Each structure stands twice: as structure tokens, then as C-alpha cells.
Amino acid sequence: MKKKLLSLLMAGAMTATMFAGCGGSDGSDASADKADDAAADKADDAAADDAAADDSADKADAAADDSASAGGQKLTVWCWDPAFNIFSMNEAAKIYQKDHPDVEVEVIETPWEDVQTKLTTAATSGALDTLPDILLMQDNAFQKNVITFPDAFTDLTSSGIDFSQFAQGKTAYSVIDGKNYGVPFDNGAVVACYRTDILEQAGLTIDDFTDITWDQYIENGKKVLDATGKPLISMQAGECDLIMMMMQSAGSSLFNEDGTANITDNETLKVVMETYKELKESGVLIEVNSWDEYVSSLTTETVAGTINGCWIMASIKTSEDQSGKWGLTNMPSLVGVDGATNFSNNGGSSWAVTSNCQNTDLAYDFLKSTFAGSTELYDNIISCGALATYAPAGDSEAYAAPDEFFGGDAVSKKIVEFSTKVPSNITGVYYYEARDAVATAITNVINGGDIDAELKTAADTVNSQMQ
Amino acid sequence: MSKSSSKLSLDKKHNITGWIFLTPAALLIFCMSFIPMIQAFLLSFKMGKGNALKPAEPIFANYSRMFADTVFTQSIKNTFFYLIIQVPIMLILALILASILNNRQLRFKGLFRTMIFLPCATSLVAYAIIFRTLFANDGIVNLVLVNLGILNSPYSFLTHATSAKVIIIIGLLWRWTGYNMVFYLSGLQNIEYSIYEAAKIDGASPVQTFFRITVPLLKPTILLTAIMSTNGTLQLFDESVNLTDGGPANASITMSHYIYNMSFKYVPTFGYAAAMSFLILILVAILAFIQMKVGDKRD
Numbered sequence: 001m002k003k004k005l006l007s008l009l010m011a012g013a014m015t016a017t018m019f020a021g022c023g024g025s026d027g028s029d030a031s032a033d034k035a036d037d038a039a040a041d042k043a044d045d046a047a048a049d050d051a052a053a054d055d056s057a058d059k060a061d062a063a064a065d066d067s068a069s070a071g072g073q074k075l076t077v078w079c080w081d082p083a084f085n086i087f088s089m090n091e092a093a094k095i096y097q098k099d100h101p102d103v104e105v106e107v108i109e110t111p112w113e114d115v116q117t118k119l120t121t122a123a124t125s126g127a128l129d130t131l132p133d134i135l136l137m138q139d140n141a142f143q144k145n146v147i148t149f150p151d152a153f154t155d156l157t158s159s160g161i162d163f164s165q166f167a168q169g170k171t172a173y174s175v176i177d178g179k180n181y182g183v184p185f186d187n188g189a190v191v192a193c194y195r196t197d198i199l200e201q202a203g204l205t206i207d208d209f210t211d212i213t214w215d216q217y218i219e220n221g222k223k224v225l226d227a228t229g230k231p232l233i234s235m236q237a238g239e240c241d242l243i244m245m246m247m248q249s250a251g252s253s254l255f256n257e258d259g260t261a262n263i264t265d266n267e268t269l270k271v272v273m274e275t276y277k278e279l280k281e282s283g284v285l286i287e288v289n290s291w292d293e294y295v296s297s298l299t300t301e302t303v304a305g306t307i308n309g310c311w312i313m314a315s316i317k318t319s320e321d322q323s324g325k326w327g328l329t330n331m332p333s334l335v336g337v338d339g340a341t342n343f344s345n346n347g348g349s350s351w352a353v354t355s356n357c358q359n360t361d362l363a364y365d366f367l368k369s370t371f372a373g374s375t376e377l378y379d380n381i382i383s384c385g386a387l388a389t390y391a392p393a394g395d396s397e398a399y400a401a402p403d404e405f406f407g408g409d410a411v412s413k414k415i416v417e418f419s420t421k422v423p424s425n426i427t428g429v430y431y432y433e434a435r436d437a438v439a440t441a442i443t444n445v446i447n448g449g450d451i452d453a454e455l456k457t458a459a460d461t462v463n464s465q466m467q
Numbered sequence: 468m469s470k471s472s473s474k475l476s477l478d479k480k481h482n483i484t485g486w487i488f489l490t491p492a493a494l495l496i497f498c499m500s501f502i503p504m505i506q507a508f509l510l511s512f513k514m515g516k517g518n519a520l521k522p523a524e525p526i527f528a529n530y531s532r533m534f535a536d537t538v539f540t541q542s543i544k545n546t547f548f549y550l551i552i553q554v555p556i557m558l559i560l561a562l563i564l565a566s567i568l569n570n571r572q573l574r575f576k577g578l579f580r581t582m583i584f585l586p587c588a589t590s591l592v593a594y595a596i597i598f599r600t601l602f603a604n605d606g607i608v609n610l611v612l613v614n615l616g617i618l619n620s621p622y623s624f625l626t627h628a629t630s631a632k633v634i635i636i637i638g639l640l641w642r643w644t645g646y647n648m649v650f651y652l653s654g655l656q657n658i659e660y661s662i663y664e665a666a667k668i669d670g671a672s673p674v675q676t677f678f679r680i681t682v683p684l685l686k687p688t689i690l691l692t693a694i695m696s697t698n699g700t701l702q703l704f705d706e707s708v709n710l711t712d713g714g715p716a717n718a719s720i721t722m723s724h725y726i727y728n729m730s731f732k733y734v735p736t737f738g739y740a741a742a743m744s745f746l747i748l749i750l751v752a753i754l755a756f757i758q759m760k761v762g763d764k765r766d
Binding site: 116117120123124126144148149151237238286287288289290292293296302429430432433436439440441443444447457460461464465467 | 514516517518532535536537538599600602603604605623625626712713714715716717728729730731732733734735736737739
């Protein structure tokens with residue numbers, strides 16, 4: 001009998017706890033966290049109104065500290081690469097702590113995909129208090145996230161940060177309606193890297209690839225292919241990195257200023273598609289299946305070079321035995337397109353301050369005196385391949401140092417110079433939709449599809465997804 | 468106290484005990500599974516991006532939108548392609564393997580059983596990535612085919628529409644055949660061995676035994692595995708994301724993959740994504756119903 005009673009009690013207890021759990025989630029917007037908090041502070045909150053109950057304990061603390069303008073000197077940051085942006089953030093913290101010893105910066109390693117998912121979940125469920133103070137955001141996702149979730153971010157325009165010191169094409173990613181929402185971080189300026197020893201076998205030098213057009217590139221590529229049997233470049237099938245780089249090099253975008261898709265009658269895009277098709281058909285470009293295969297095509301000498309954001313250098317440099325065999329220059333320009341240049345951008349990220357940041361003055365000051373004001377920081381992080389888009393940093397000595405891997409060339413200085421010449425483009429809110437649709441189109445074009453018809457389909461897809 | 472409880476009949480007592488044991492799990496399922504399902508259903512009647520949701524106008528807008536969405540219709544076609552080709556092959560293979568392993572004369576049964584079941588222990592993402600590597604341009608499959616002289620130069624399996632789909636099917640067969648085989652093996656344990664002996668004495672060939680005894684007696688298990696596999700294939704996600712990334716040109720994208728893209732990769736459109744999820748639910752329900760009707764003929 002006793003046992004029975006006990007089991008009954010336990011079952012009862014279990015059901016009771018579950019009911020409590022359900023009760024919490026019944027509230028339309030309350031997150032699990034809040035439910036917990038609410039349960040813990042039941043006694044205190046019982047009399048309090050809704051607004052007070054909504055605030056988490058943390059938030060309340062921080063607000064109290066803020067009003068006293070003392071203590072609470074802590075910033076939490078989300079970023080993803082321990083060897084790169086986390087390292088840089090920690091270096092920035094060290095520099096800032098020299099003058100502000102009581103400030104603590106806590107970096108939480110969060111892969112980009114998780115940052116995006118967490119942000120989406122937090123913003124759609126209204127649980128913005130789960131966000132950190134500062135997060136790193138891919139430039140291509142900036143417009144989408146700020147426009148979709150305007151409540152989640154803080155306008156930095158009047159924060160005292162001097163945005164004019166950054167490359168304009170870079171800052172443009174994080175400007176929405178004329179307001180700055182991001183502090184530019186790493187450089188995604190496009191570089192063209194070539195194996196000079198392989199070019200030599202075809203009687204070419206790096207100068208034959210500097211300031212050239214795609215026509216000349218294909219011509220040179222055929223020479224290299226004849227002499228060595230190696231293609232000039234490899235690209236991941238189904239991704240349209242190269243397409244997007246070509247587009248931006250002429251300042252063209254997949255969207256218009258007003259947000260409508262600019263795909264069907266986009267003359268630049270047609271030229272880009274034709275160029276890409278020719279690259280593929282001539283054998284100068286080979287397509288590989290995955291990112292790993294792409295990187296290994298560089299490190300195992302399957303191809304004689306590549307064109308990508310300058311962060312690709314970190315992958316190239318992993319094969320130390322190839323030191324001195326690489327050369328670096330700018331990318332080819334499009335033929336017959338107005339405003340075509342030899343400069344573009346691929347990738348890169350910027351720091352955003354979330355609306356959950358209680359001590360915004362601290363966050364502004366921190367960013368202002370590190371990523372937007374310290375050449376020392378950029379000198380320190382150049383070792384991990386983080387190249388500045390902050391113009392004054394390019395003048396420093398660390399950037400003029402020759403790089404033996406690239407034949408003793410001062411590549412860092414060169415890249416900062418490239419980055420200042422990158423035409424700005426419009427990523428738009430629906431960047432990823434358009435990108436995937438165009439990738440589908442180019443795959444079909446390579447398989448014999450008609451460019452105009454495929455672009456029409458791509459535009460239809462994007463328009464339908466924009467609903 | 469003791470008097471009142473003794474008034475309950477034994478039957479009622481058992482009933483109450485049963486309900487008490489059921490309640491925790493039932494409540495958990497209700498809170499964790501059914502409430503979100505109801506919320507998702509309501510969500511599927513809303514339109515808009517991110518947080519700016521408003522009631523759909525007209526009310527079935529999200530549902531009618533699906534059929535005009537070329538990528539989604541493509542994903543339905545792909546998913547059904549996998550379903551129609553893969554599920555029958557897998558179930559037949561599993562059935563054959565199970566009846567081979569059920570043979571009492573077979574030695575090292577445990578070893579074979581483990582080997583066939585082992586793929587189920589691998590993570591979906593891990594095996595998808597391994598398959599991607601196997602079929603890469605410089606992967607082992609191309610290496611073998613080129614060295615054997617079957618191919619002149621490496622064939623890019625994952626960038627051709629048909630071969631990409633076939634590779635997903637091969638992957639699924641590798642991963643799930645053993646899983647279904649275990650169901651059949653356990654079903655076979657329940658078939659009296661003397662029936663087989665009797666059949667043998669009557670001079671039935673192994674093929675006849677298989678079709679006349681094994682298949683009919685295993686019908687409930689076959690029905691179960693067919694419904695489970697259909698359900699699983701309609702919700703296929705990991706292989707599409709990790710093996711082919713939906714490519715080339717959406718030729719291998721599955722419905723769940725597209726729903727994920729719509730919710731997280733693209734600008735979040737949860738209303739539309741929820742509506743697409745409900746279409747999957749409806750499809751699963753219809754297919755399961757048909758299978759039950761076909762499979763449950765009591766002769």
C-alpha cells in the first residue's frame with residue numbers, strides 16, 4: 001500500500017511539473033527562459049505587471065547598473081572562427097582593456113549558421129534578450145537581417161564611429177536607409193592568385209594576368225592548358241561565387257534600388273553568364289562538387305590558380321611546400337560592360353550591436369577605439385590573415401612587409417589598395433534567394449539552356465519567393 | 468479509506484493504474500508535439516516575412532502558392548522519384564536478406580546481421596559527407612572506374628541530374644536496408660519453423676516457400692516498414708543538404724530541404740513553410756491510408 005501511495009505521489013508530482021511547464025509556454029510570446037525565470041521569481045512577480053514579468057533578471061540588473069553608470073562593464077560577443085575573428089576580438093579586448101581595465105569581453109564561439117538560426121529564432125519569438133551585445137554578421141546577410149528584424153539591431157550612425165575611414169564598397173553592406181548598422185571587419189577584396197611556376201611553363205608571367213579582361217584571361221588559360229594540361233581555375237558547382245564577383249566588379253547587382261529583382265534584362269548578368277559558359281567550355285575552368293574539393297584542387301596543383309576573396313590565401317598557405325611559387329594580382333574585368341573594373345568583393349563580415357545591448361555607450365566606445373580606430377589592432381591580427389578595410393591601417397609598416405609565400409610581394413598592402421577600389425553593389429534583402437536562382441540558371445545554361453529563358457525562370461523564382 | 472478503494476472492481480483498478488502510467492507520456496506528447504502542431508497549423512494561414520505576419524488573404528493563399536512555386540513542385544517530383552524507386556528496392560532487398568539470415572543452417576549469422584545493420588548506427592550527416600567524397604571527381608569510385616578502363620576520364624556524378632539522384636538512392640539503400648531487415652527478422656521469429664519444415668516435406672521450393680509462406684505471414688511487418696519508409700522518404704532532409712546540396716539546379720532538392728531554406732536560409736517565411744509542412748503531413752496520411760487499405764485485406 002505504501003509503495004502504491006508513493007508511486008501515485010510521484011506520478012502526481014510529474015504531472016504537476018509538466019502542467020507548470022505547459023502553463024509557461026501558453027503565454028503567446030514567452031520563451032522557455034522566461035517561463036523558468038517566472039517560476040523562480042513567482043513570489044516577487046506575482047503582483048508585478050506584464051512588462052516587469054517580461055524582463056529577465058539579467059536585463060533588470062543591467063538596466064539598474066546602466067542608470068548608475070558604473071559596473072556592468074561586460075560585453076558578450078558572438079563570432080565563429082577561433083583562428084580568425086575570435087582571435088581578433090580577443091586582441092581588440094586586450095587593447096581596450098589597457099585603458100579600461102574593468103571592462104570584460106566574453107566571446108562565445110558560435111558558427112555562422114547558428115548565429116543566423118539563433119537570431120531568427122530570437123527575433124521571431126520576441127526573445128531578444130537571448131542575443132549577445134555584439135555579433136559578427138556575414139555582409140551578404142546584413143541587409144536581410146536588419147530589414148527583416150529591425151528591432152534586433154542598433155543604429156550606429158550617431159555613435160561617434162567614423163565610417164568614412166572604411167572602404168565605401170565595404171561599408172555599403174551594412175548601411176540600410178542611409179543608417180549605419182555595422183562596423184566593417186574583415187576584408188573580402190577579390191584577389192587572383194596564380195602558380196607562377198606553372199604559368200612559366202606556358203611562357204607567361206603574373207604581369208600577363210594583371211589588369212586584363214576575361215577575354216585575355218581565357219586566351220592565356222588556353223595557353224596554360226595546352227602547355228601543362230592544367231585548368232586555370234576551379235569553382236564549386238552549384239555555387240555562384242564567381243558570378244557574383246564578376247557582377248560586383250562592374251558595380252552591378254541582382255536587385256534595383258527599390259528592391260525589385262534585376263535579373264531578366266540585366267545586360268551585365270548576361271555578359272557574366274556568357275563569360276562563365278565560355279570559361280567552362282574552353283576547359284579553363286573546372287567545376288568541383290564541394291568546398292573541400294575546391295581547396296584540394298589548389299593545394300594539390302590540379303589547377304594553376306584561383307580567384308576569390310582574399311581570405312582564400314589562408315587555405316592556399318596551408319601547403320607550405322608551395323611557398324614562393326604563388327603570385328597575386330587583381331581579377332580580370334568584364335568586356336563590353338560600362339563601369340567594368342578589375343576589383344570586386346566576396347565574403348567578409350561586419351560587427352553589429354544588438355538591441356539587447358544595455359550599455360550601448362560602452363559597445364560604441366569599444367568598437368570606436370578598436371576596429372574603427374586602432375591601427376595597432378590591425379597590425380596584431382594581420383598574422384591570422386585578417387586584412388583591414390580600415391584605410392589608415394593600410395599605411396602601417398606591417399602591411400608593407402613582403403610575403404615570401406607570394407614571391408616577396410607586399411600582398412597585404414596590395415589587397416587594402418584593391419579593397420578601396422571595389423565598386424559597391426546592392427545585396428538586397430533577398431540576396432540568398434537570388435543567388436540560388438542564378439546558380440540554378442547558370443547550371444542549366446552550361447547544360448545547353450538558353451540564357452534569356454533561364455534568366456526569366458530565375459526572375460520568376462525570385463519574385464515568387466519574395467511574396 | 469481502505470473500504471472505498473475495495474469497492475472498485477479489479478478491472479477498474481487495472482484501468483486506473485494503466486491511465487496513471489499513460490498520463491505522463493501522453494501529456495508530454497501533447498505539450499511537445501500536438502500544441503506546436505496546432506500552432507503550426509494556425510501559422511500556415513499567415514503571410515509575411517519574419518515577424519511581420521498577417522492573416523493570409525485569401526485564407527488559403529499559402530496553400531495555393533505552393534503549386535505555382537516551381538522549386539517546390541520540383542522538390543515534390545524529386546521526393547516522389549526517391550519514394551517510388553527507393554522504397555520498393557529497399558524493402559525487397561531487406562526481405563531477401565532477412566530470409567537468408569533466417570536460415571537455420573547459416574553460420575556466422577550474428578556477424579552478418581551486425582554487418583548489415585551497422586550502417587544504421589552511422590550519423591546521417593557523416594554518411595552523406597562520406598558518400599559525397601566517394602563520388603567526387605577525384606573520389607575512389609572515379610579512381611576505380613578509370614583504372615578499370617570503364618571510364619576515360621572522371622565522371623562528375625554529383626553535377627549531373629540523374630546520377631545525383633541515383634547516388635542519393637544508393638546512399639539511402641545503404642543506410643536503411645539493414646534497419647528494415649531487422650524488423651523482418653523479428654517478424655520471421657514469430658513464424659513457426661514447423662511450417663517451413665512441412666513445406667519442405669511437401670516439396671516446396673525455396674522460392675515458393677518465400678512467396679507462399681514468408682510474405683503472407685509477414686504482411687503486418689511489411690505494412691509497418693512500408694509506412695515508415697514512405698514517411699521517412701517524404702521527410703528526407705540530411706542527404707539532400709549534405710550530399711548534393713539540392714543540386715545540380717535543384718535536381719535533387721527534397722521538400723524538407725526547401726522548407727528549411729524558406730525558413731532559415733532565405734528571408735524567413737514561416738507561414739508558407741508551415742503550409743508546405745502540412746502538405747507533407749497530408750501526403751503521408753494519404754499514402755499511409757492507401758497502404759493500410761491495400762495491405763490489410765483480410766482473406
